Amino acid sequence: MQLKKRRIKLDLSKLKEPFSENDIEWRVQQSGETNGRIWAKVLAYVTARAIENRLDEVCGPENWKNEFRKEGENGEYLCGISIKIDGEWVTKWDGCSASGTNSNIDGFKTALSGSIKRAAATGWGIGRYLYSLDEGWAVICEDGMYSAKLKDSNKWFKWNPPALPAWALPKGEAENFQTSEGNSFTKDDESSKTDSKPKGRKSRAAAKSEEEIKAQGNTIISRIGLVMKREENGSMVFTEPEINQIRGLVANTQLNENGIKELEELEKFVRMELESRLSKMAA
Numbered sequence: 258m259q260l261k262k263r264r265i266k267l268d269l270s271k272l273k274e275p276f277s278e279n280d281i282e283w284r285v286q287q288s289g290e291t292n293g294r295i296w297a298k299v300l301a302y303v304t305a306r307a308i309e310n311r312l313d314e315v316c317g318p319e320n321w322k323n324e325f326r327k328e329g330e331n332g333e334y335l336c337g338i339s340i341k342i343d344g345e346w347v348t349k350w351d352g353c354s355a356s357g358t359n360s361n362i363d364g365f366k367t368a369l370s371g372s373i374k375r376a377a378a379t380g381w382g383i384g385r386y387l388y389s390l391d392e393g394w395a396v397i398c399e400d401g402m403y404s405a406k407l408k409d410s411n412k413w414f415k416w417n418p419p420a421l422p423a424w425a426l427p428k429g430e431a432e433n434f435q436t437s438e439g440n441s442f443t444k445d446d447e448s449s450k451t452d453s454k455p456k457g458r459k460s461r462a463a464a465k466s467e468e469e470i471k472a473q474g475n476t477i478i479s480r481i482g483l484v485m486k487r488e489e490n491g492s493m494v495f496t497e498p499e500i501n502q503i504r505g506l507v508a509n510t511q512l513n514e515n516g517i518k519e520l521e522e523l524e525k526f527v528r529m530e531l532e533s534r535l536s537k538m539a540a
Contacts, residue, residue, distance in 0.1 A: 267315065267316055267320065267340070267342065268315065269315065269340070269342075269381070271314075271315045272311060272312070272315050272381050272382055272383050273381075273382040273383065273385065273386070274427065275386060275424075275425050275426050275427050276303050276307055276311070276384065276427070277426075277427060278421060278426065280303055280304055280306075280307035280310075281301050281302070281303060281304075281387075281418075281421070282301070282302055282303075282304055283299045283300065283301050283302070283395075283403060283418040284299060284300055284302065285297050285298070285299050285395070285403075285405045285416075286298050286299060286300050286392055287392070288405060288407055288408060288414075289407065289408075289409075290407060290410075290412070294397075294536075295397050295407065295412075295414045296394070296395075296397065297394070297395040297397065297405065297414070297416055298392040298393065298394060298395070299392065299393055299394075299395045299416070299418060299419070300390070300392055300393075301387050301390055301393075301418070301421070301425075302374060302384070302387060303374065303377075303383070303384035303387065305370045305373050305374060307384075308373060308374065308377045308383050308384065311383055312338070312340075312377075312383075316340055316341075319341075320340060320341045321338065321339060321340045321341070322338075322339050322346075323336055323337060323338050323339070323373060323376075324336070324337050324339070325337075325369060325372065328352070333352050333353065333354045333368070334352055334353060334354075334365075334368040334369055334372045335350050335351065335352035335372060335376075336350065336351065336352065336353075336369070336372035336373045336375070336376040337349065337350045337376065338373070338376045338377060338380055338381060340381070349376055349379070349380020349381055350376060350380070351372060351375035351376040351378075351379045351380060352368075352372045352375065352376075353367070353368045353369075353370075353371030353372040353374075353375055354368060354371075386424075386425060387425070390421075390422075390425060393418070393419035394419055394532070395416035395417065395418065395419065396416060396417040396418075396419065396532070396535050397414055397415070397416050397535075397536070397539065398415060398416065398417060398489070398535055398538070398539040399415060399539050400415065400490065401414075401415030401416040401417045402415075402417055402418075403415065403416050403417070403418070404416075420480070420483040420484065420487070421483075422476060422479070422480050423475075423476055423479035423480065423483075424476060470512060470513060470514065470517060471512050473517055474510075474512040474516060474517055474520055475512075477517070477520040477521060477524055478507055478520065480524055481503065481507065481520070481523060481524050481527055484524070484527045484528055484531050485499075485500050485503055485527060486500075487531060489535060489538055490538070494531060494534050494535065494538075495531075503523070503527065506523060507520070507523070510523075
């Protein structure tokens with residue numbers, strides 16, 4: 258008796274989930290020096306190895322494959338990522354040029370790596386969420402994990418990447434800023450819990466608007482938490498009393514339109530303070 262092969266049901270939505278910060282790399286998009294102070298704006302991207310691991314985890318190594326081909330005279334390499342869906346191979350293609358590098362070998366490596374990243378993002382949504390990130394400010398410091406050279410000079414500098422927002426992290430890493438009692442820094446709408454009187458049915462638009470405001474506020478709060486937890490050379494940049502002070506300000510902020518503005522101002526303040534302290538530590 259011939260047994261039929263069992264088809265595995267793939268949950269392709271998992272391909273689009275955010276990656277761990279360890280799987281994210283950064284590149285300098287712009288850099289310069291103003292009044293003797295080096296600055297750089299950076300972009301995040303996911304590594305080719307992380308993409309391959311994600312495909313292994315979601316699809317299984319036997320249910321996906323990739324292939325490369327060269328097209329045109331400009332050295333453009335195309336990558337096709339194929340996934341077996343319901344017994345049929347489905348392929349998505351995208352490419353990257355090998356031009357603009359210092360050697361043929363470097364160009365070849367860049368083109369292959371770039372093409373698999375583009376095919377993964379545009380074709381299957383892997384790492385596509387990173388396209389929604391704006392350029393971030395690099396943290397310039399002597400012991401930075403990355404190094405780069407200023408475009409218009411031979412001066413090299415080291416830098417660390419900015420913190421990713423909570424929505425760009427896996428659930429396990431997007432931990433909210435914790436209070437000393439272990440409660441989440443992310444807020445719920447306490448007014449809905451304390452007032453048990455029925456207030457009538459709200460319109461769907463109003464309810465959606467409230468949910469959007471609450472989500473926006475919690476995202477800002479998570480970003481503030483990441484700033485306040487920043488470590489440099491093994492030490493916390495902010496002291497525990499300072500962290501508790503910020504917790505208190507957040508706890509007393511209502512998640513409404515005015516509260517969002519207050520949280521945005523608070524985030525600007527703590528980020529400016531962080532940059533100032535890191536600059537002094539690096540001096």
